[in-house]
Amino acid sequence: MSNFKSLIFSLLMIVSYLATGQNPIIRNQFSADPTARVFNGKVYLFPSHDIPTPPEKPGRKDWFCMADYHVFSSENLSDWTDHGIIISQNKTSWVDSTSYSMWAPDCIDRNGKYYFFFPANRKVADSNGRKGFGIGVAIADKPEGPYIPLPDPIKGVNGIDPNLFIDKDGQNYLYWAMGNIFVAKLKDNMTELASEPQVIANLPQKGLIEGPFLLERKGIYYLTFPHVENKIERLEYAIGNNPMGPFKMAGVIMDESPMNCWTNHQSFVQYNDQWYLFYHQDAYSPKFDKNRSVCIDSLFFHADGTIQKVKPTLRGVGITSANNKIEIDRFSSKSNTGTSIAFLDSLNAFNGWKTTLVTKGAWVNYNNVDFGNKKIKSVEVRAKSENNGTVQLHLDKIDGPVVAEICIPKGIDWKLIDAKVTRVPKGLHNLFVVLKDTPVEIDWVIFKN
Numbered sequence: 001m002s003n004f005k006s007l008i009f010s011l012l013m014i015v016s017y018l019a020t021g022q023n024p025i026i027r028n029q030f031s032a033d034p035t036a037r038v039f040n041g042k043v044y045l046f047p048s049h050d051i052p053t054p055p056e057k058p059g060r061k062d063w064f065c066m067a068d069y070h071v072f073s074s075e076n077l078s079d080w081t082d083h084g085i086i087i088s089q090n091k092t093s094w095v096d097s098t099s100y101s102m103w104a105p106d107c108i109d110r111n112g113k114y115y116f117f118f119p120a121n122r123k124v125a126d127s128n129g130r131k132g133f134g135i136g137v138a139i140a141d142k143p144e145g146p147y148i149p150l151p152d153p154i155k156g157v158n159g160i161d162p163n164l165f166i167d168k169d170g171q172n173y174l175y176w177a178m179g180n181i182f183v184a185k186l187k188d189n190m191t192e193l194a195s196e197p198q199v200i201a202n203l204p205q206k207g208l209i210e211g212p213f214l215l216e217r218k219g220i221y222y223l224t225f226p227h228v229e230n231k232i233e234r235l236e237y238a239i240g241n242n243p244m245g246p247f248k249m250a251g252v253i254m255d256e257s258p259m260n261c262w263t264n265h266q267s268f269v270q271y272n273d274q275w276y277l278f279y280h281q282d283a284y285s286p287k288f289d290k291n292r293s294v295c296i297d298s299l300f301f302h303a304d305g306t307i308q309k310v311k312p313t314l315r316g317v318g319i320t321s322a323n324n325k326i327e328i329d330r331f332s333s334k335s336n337t338g339t340s341i342a343f344l345d346s347l348n349a350f351n352g353w354k355t356t357l358v359t360k361g362a363w364v365n366y367n368n369v370d371f372g373n374k375k376i377k378s379v380e381v382r383a384k385s386e387n388n389g390t391v392q393l394h395l396d397k398i399d400g401p402v403v404a405e406i407c408i409p410k411g412i413d414w415k416l417i418d419a420k421v422t423r424v425p426k427g428l429h430n431l432f433v434v435l436k437d438t439p440v441e442i443d444w445v446i447f448k449n
Contacts, residue, residue: 338362
C-alpha cells in the first residue's frame, strides 16, 4: 500500500509541476526543439528532452543524448504544466533502445485524434537496407496522452525533424530533413505517404540545413528552418504560394545565438491574436550546448508580410502575477553598468539566477506584473548584502512612484525580508528595482495581499 501511495504521489508531482514563465520556460529539465500547438484553447508544447549521458553510453559524452519526450501545456504562456513522459525509446518497438536519438518531434490534431510524429534510430534496417533515422507516429485521444506508438515507422521516410501542416483545403503535408528538406503529402489516415517525397529547391546549399516548420498567414506560406550560414545555426525562412513550393529565400528570423549555442530549432503559433516564436538556447548549460532549454518571444510581421527579426530576451512573454515570485534576473531591461546576473548555484543551474546591483542607481526593469484588484499590503524579498544595502521598488518607470523601500541586513546568508508598501495601483505595471546605496544580491520579489 505504501508503494502505491508513493507512486500516486510521484505522478501527481509530475502532472502538477508548474514552470513559471520567463525564459527559459521549462525550468526543471533540459528541453529543446520545441513544437508549439494550440489545442482546445491551450498551448501544448512538444519538445525533445536532453539528458546527461548515462554511464552505459560513454561515447555520447560530447553529443546529444535524448531518450524520451514530455508534453507541457499552458493557458497563459507563463505557467507550464508537465504532463510527463509520452514516448520513450525503451517502449517503442521499432526504435533502437540504446540509441538515445529521439530528436525534434511534432504533433497535430486530425479526425478527433492527436498524431505525434518523432524521429529515432531504427532497431533493424528497412526494406532498402537502411538502419538510420525513421519517423514514427504515436496516436492519442487527448493532447497530453496517453500516446500509443505504431509498430513501424512511416514507409518511404528517412530523416529527422518531422513537421506537419494541414492546409485550408484539408490536405496533410509532412516535412522532414536529411541533408535537404523534403516534403510529401500524407494520406488522411496520417500514417502513410500520399505522394513521393520531393526535395524543396532553392534553399541554401552551403552549410547544414534542418528543422523545417511551415506556417501560413494571409495566403503566404512560410518555410522556416535553422541554417549554418557562418559557424552556428540561425533561423531563416523562405516564402511561397503553395505548401510544396516553390519557395524564395526571404530573410533571417533570429541571428546566431549570443550565448554561442550551436543549434537552434523553431516553431510558431498564433494564440489570442498574437504570434509567438518558440526556440531553444543553452541558458542552463552555457559550457555544454548539447543541453538546451526552450524559450519564447513575441513575433511580428511587416506590412508586406515579411517577418520582423526576433531578438532573444530573458523576460520572454506572458504576464506575471505580483503574488508569484518575480525573478528579476529575467529582466526586460537593465542599467548599462552596475548590474550583473549569475547562477545561484554553479553546481545546479536549475536553481536559477541572482541579480547583483553594485553601484548606486543600478536597476533592473521587469515588465507586465499584474497587481490584480486586491490591496497589496507588503512585499517580501529574498536577498543578501554585506553592508546593509537598500533597494527601492518603483512602478512604471525608473523615476516612477516608490511603492516600497527594503533594507537588507548585513550578512553573507540569504534572508527573507518583509517590508510595507505604499498604495499600489491595480492592474498591470512595470516593476523597477533600484539600488539606493551599497551592493545587494536579489533572488526574487513577491507581493502579498
